[in-house]
Amino acid sequence: MNNKNNPIKNAGFTTPSSYFDGVEEHVLQLVKLEKNGAKALPFSIPNGYFETLEGHILAKLHPIKKEHKLISLIHTKAFKYVASIAAITILFVSIFADTTMSMFDFDAIEQSQISYYVEQGYIDVSDTELEILISEQALNNNLLGLDISKEELFEYLSNSLEYNTLSIEGYQP
Amino acid sequence: MKLETEEILIADLQSETNRDIAFRELISLYKERLYWHIRKIVLNHDDADDVLQNTFIKIFRNIKGFKGESKLYSWMYRIATNEAITFIHNKAKHNQVSSEKVQQIAINNLEADVYFEGDEIQLKLQKAIATLPQKQQLVFNMKYFDEHTYEQLSEILETSVGALKSSYHIAVKKITAYLTEN
Numbered sequence: 487m488n489n490k491n492n493p494i495k496n497a498g499f500t501t502p503s504s505y506f507d508g509v510e511e512h513v514l515q516l517v518k519l520e521k522n523g524a525k526a527l528p529f530s531i532p533n534g535y536f537e538t539l540e541g542h543i544l545a546k547l548h549p550i551k552k553e554h555k556l557i558s559l560i561h562t563k564a565f566k567y568v569a570s571i572a573a574i575t576i577l578f579v580s581i582f583a584d585t586t587m588s589m590f591d592f593d594a595i596e597q598s599q600i601s602y603y604v605e606q607g608y609i610d611v612s613d614t615e616l617e618i619l620i621s622e623q624a625l626n627n628n629l630l631g632l633d634i635s636k637e638e639l640f641e642y643l644s645n646s647l648e649y650n651t652l653s654i655e656g657y658q659p
Numbered sequence: 660m661k662l663e664t665e666e667i668l669i670a671d672l673q674s675e676t677n678r679d680i681a682f683r684e685l686i687s688l689y690k691e692r693l694y695w696h697i698r699k700i701v702l703n704h705d706d707a708d709d710v711l712q713n714t715f716i717k718i719f720r721n722i723k724g725f726k727g728e729s730k731l732y733s734w735m736y737r738i739a740t741n742e743a744i745t746f747i748h749n750k751a752k753h754n755q756v757s758s759e760k761v762q763q764i765a766i767n768n769l770e771a772d773v774y775f776e777g778d779e780i781q782l783k784l785q786k787a788i789a790t791l792p793q794k795q796q797l798v799f800n801m802k803y804f805d806e807h808t809y810e811q812l813s814e815i816l817e818t819s820v821g822a823l824k825s826s827y828h829i830a831v832k833k834i835t836a837y838l839t840e841n
Binding site for chain 2: 525544546548
């Protein structure tokens with residue numbers, strides 16, 4: 487078709503291949519479906535379903551709590567005496583027993599255990615603390631003895647960064 | 660719903676005193692629209708009822724976190740969509756089959772369903788829709804049956820208008836091909 491008969495210029499836009507070939511058929515098919523009543527939803531619901539829905543949902547949110555009378559199995563006065571004696575015994579045992587127990591020794595902890603602890607995120611180090619630990623000089627020269635090129639760093643970041651998934655505002659499933 | 664009315668309703672839903680009354684009003688306003696949206700995804704009434712109730716419970720529990728960055732209506736539709744799709748995934752996991760298989764079973768059960776009143780062409784259309792990928796099914800259902808605008812769909816499904824138009828076009832093409840072949 488020449489431009490005289492087809493004055494609409496594409497202005498750089500394109501369509502999927504053979505898009506215009508199927509348009510008539512698609513539209514007619516949808517019209518046919520509508521004529522045949524396919525556009526009306528073929529589903530139905532039980533009688534009175536929507537009338538009772540609010541009640542069902544609210545009942546799920548606020549279930550009626552039955553009040554149960556609690557019968558104490560422990561005699562309060564006797565329990566107070568027993569609890570006091572037990573507490574004093576535990577205190578004595580914790581102060582005087584096993585005084586020979588060895589003191590905490592930092593050197594006894596293996597390097598791998600420290601690494602594991604840090605990797606699991608049990609240690610909370612702020613940016614300021616990190617800054618003190620690793621001086622700017624050390625960062626400029628050689629990061630903890632590792633010589634990392636820009637290319638290697640880029641490759642690492644490209645491989646390890648994850649995309650954030652979209653979430654619904656304020657919604658927790 | 661007017662913007663002012665919606666703002667009042669949200670404020671009531673987020674307050675301690677008027678919460679229950681406002682929530683009852685919210686259910687009344689949106690129960691049918693959300694129900695039919697869910698029903699078109701899960702197909703069966705009992706499943707749609709379960710998902711709808713869960714949707715409203717999630718809305719109730721999460722309404723305090725709603726800051727009005729989108730319309731309340733879009734926010735609820737997104738929750739309903741998520742709940743319906745999660746329901747199908749969970750059912751598939753429970754029966755150790757794929758989500759597509761779950762939908763295929765639901766389609767096969769339609770003919771025997773007392774709450775399905777469709778004729779042959781309507782059943783065929785449902786079968787054709789079930790052959791589409793999940794996202795295309797959503798776009799087709801919401802555009803064709805619910806007559807949402809592309810702008811509304813864009814807000815609900817967090818997809819660009821261009822991508823939605825393309826998705827709808829592909830869906831129509833596939834449905835046409837299915838109906839012609841069958």
